[in-house]
Amino acid sequence: MSEPTDYEARLQAFVGRELVARRPGPDPVNVPMIRHWVEAMEDGNPIYLDDEAARATGRDGVVAPASMMQAWTMRGYAASVRPDTAPAGPSASDDLTGLLAEGGYTSVVATDSDFEFVRELVPGDHVSVEERVESISPEKKTGLGTGRFISTVKTYRDASGEVVATQRWRILRFRPAEKPAPKPARPRPAINPDNxxxxxxxxxxxxxxxxxxxxxxxxxxxxxxxxxxxxxxxxxxxxxxxxxxxxxxxxxxxxxxxxxxxxxxxxxxxxxxxxxxxxxxxxxxxxxxxxxxxxxxxxxxxxxxxxxxxxxxx
The missing domain is CATH 2.40.50.840 (OB fold (Dihydrolipoamide Acetyltransferase, E2P))
Structure with a gap:
């Protein structure tokens, strides 16, 4: 087996490394956001908005849809565009993105997400998330271009630090395949009533x-x-x-x-x-x-x- 290149060794050094330190979501779990979510998703399950219906199933009250887990930790639009809200200095995630760009892997597409839920969230829960790199694949050829699959594990915790869910998240970072420029159309004839x-x-x-x-x-x-x-x-x-x-x-x-x-x-x-x-x-x-x-x-x-x-x- 050949020795890994310096670039490969630098890339694999990220495996096991923390990409995102534990970060709390901006808001606790709350009924108004649940209402917006279920209306957008057209999810009519009454346990999300009706305490009585939720208690009839053995729960203490309404619960949040499991599919909202990631939404509770999203920073929001303003935090993504305002420089004064950005963390000081580059993060480990920025470092990995820069290293991938160095290898030409400048494009990205999400490929799959696998959740494991430990318990349901209820109003008042304050969720945090942390993320670590699980694996970085060797270079692979795909229909989108040559790239690498980056697998990470996101761990979601409540305010007491107990795990409420884990998410295995995989993206493909790739070099866009060069596509030949489409052939121009032929010059069009001058069409008149005679022809x-x-x-x-x-x-x-x-x-x-x-x-x-x-x-x-x-x-x-x-x-x-x-x-x-x-x-x-x-x-x-x-x-x-x-x-x-x-x-x-x-x-x-x-x-x-x-x-x-x-x-x-x-x-x-x-x-x-x-x-x-x-x-x-x-x-x-x-x-x-x-x-x-x-x-x-x-x-x-x-x-x-x-x-x-x-x-x-x-």
Whole structure:
């Protein structure tokens, strides 16, 4: 077994050490706070607010919900933000947090809490808490990132020092996993009344070609009038998606982060006779050839769908 590193030894030196010295809660157990708690939790058990109902169960009177144990020792919002209420000098907890940050474990998430209750709390009880480090795990890989599980034991006592509950508390301190930046969306086309139909069909993965309603000639890109006969009447024909590479270019620069480079931009001549500009997929740029038979595919980018073409299987 290899010797622990200096950092590991410094970290493990915290095991068994007191993190939080015994500290009393700001207020004794009281019925108004119990009332707020049970209303927020929608807990209708009458033993928390009704003395008679509590005595009917053999208790001397109302008791606090066990789940409130930790709440009685919380310092409150003001104490957490006002510098004049902070303890003088760094605490052992601050020292451990600093050492973990030194190792890059700067993020934290609570993983589990296990309570053992010795007795119920009643109004007038004044609860204190103290905390010790139980264990610090070796470095582990998790879905959140590489980190260490820190297990501590919190001991809750009443005013006489008797233990009323213990809580095993575990957190994960971790180095956030580096996430690749999301790929930006492709630049959006300028959609107008003349071409909106084409993009709407593309969203349904239909490749259509504008067709003159009078002379039946096909045209692309779309336009308001037929260049052959001048008619303003038109409908569409659905393309089979078959075609061939009429010409192409391979783009290297300038680069846009929404695209993968080198980028093949091809003029595709469809079987129906019209041409359109589209990207190629499923082929190395060096293997693209003029005349190469292609078949239709689709690229979906959010609310935008565009036809792309891949080599047609022979």
């Amino acid at each position: 909106a139909f084409w993009f709407e069909a593309a969203r349904e993965h239909r490749l259509v070609v504008q067709r003159c309603a009078d002379c039946k000639s096909l045209r692309h890109p779309p336009g308001p009038a037929c260049p052959q006969c001048g008619s303003f009447q038109w409908d569409t024909a659905r393309s089979s998606g078959d075609g061939h590479v009429y010409t192409f270019t391979v783009n290297h620069h300038p680069r846009h982060p929404a695209f993968d480079y080198p980028l093949v931009v091809a003029v595709i001549e469809l079987a129906e006779g019209t041409r359109l500009i589209a990207n190629m997929t499923g082929v190395a740029p060096a293997d693209v050839e003029v005349g190469m038979p292609v078949a239709l595919d689709w690229l979906d980018d959010g609310d935008l769908s565009l036809p792309i073409f891949r080599p047609k299987e022979s």
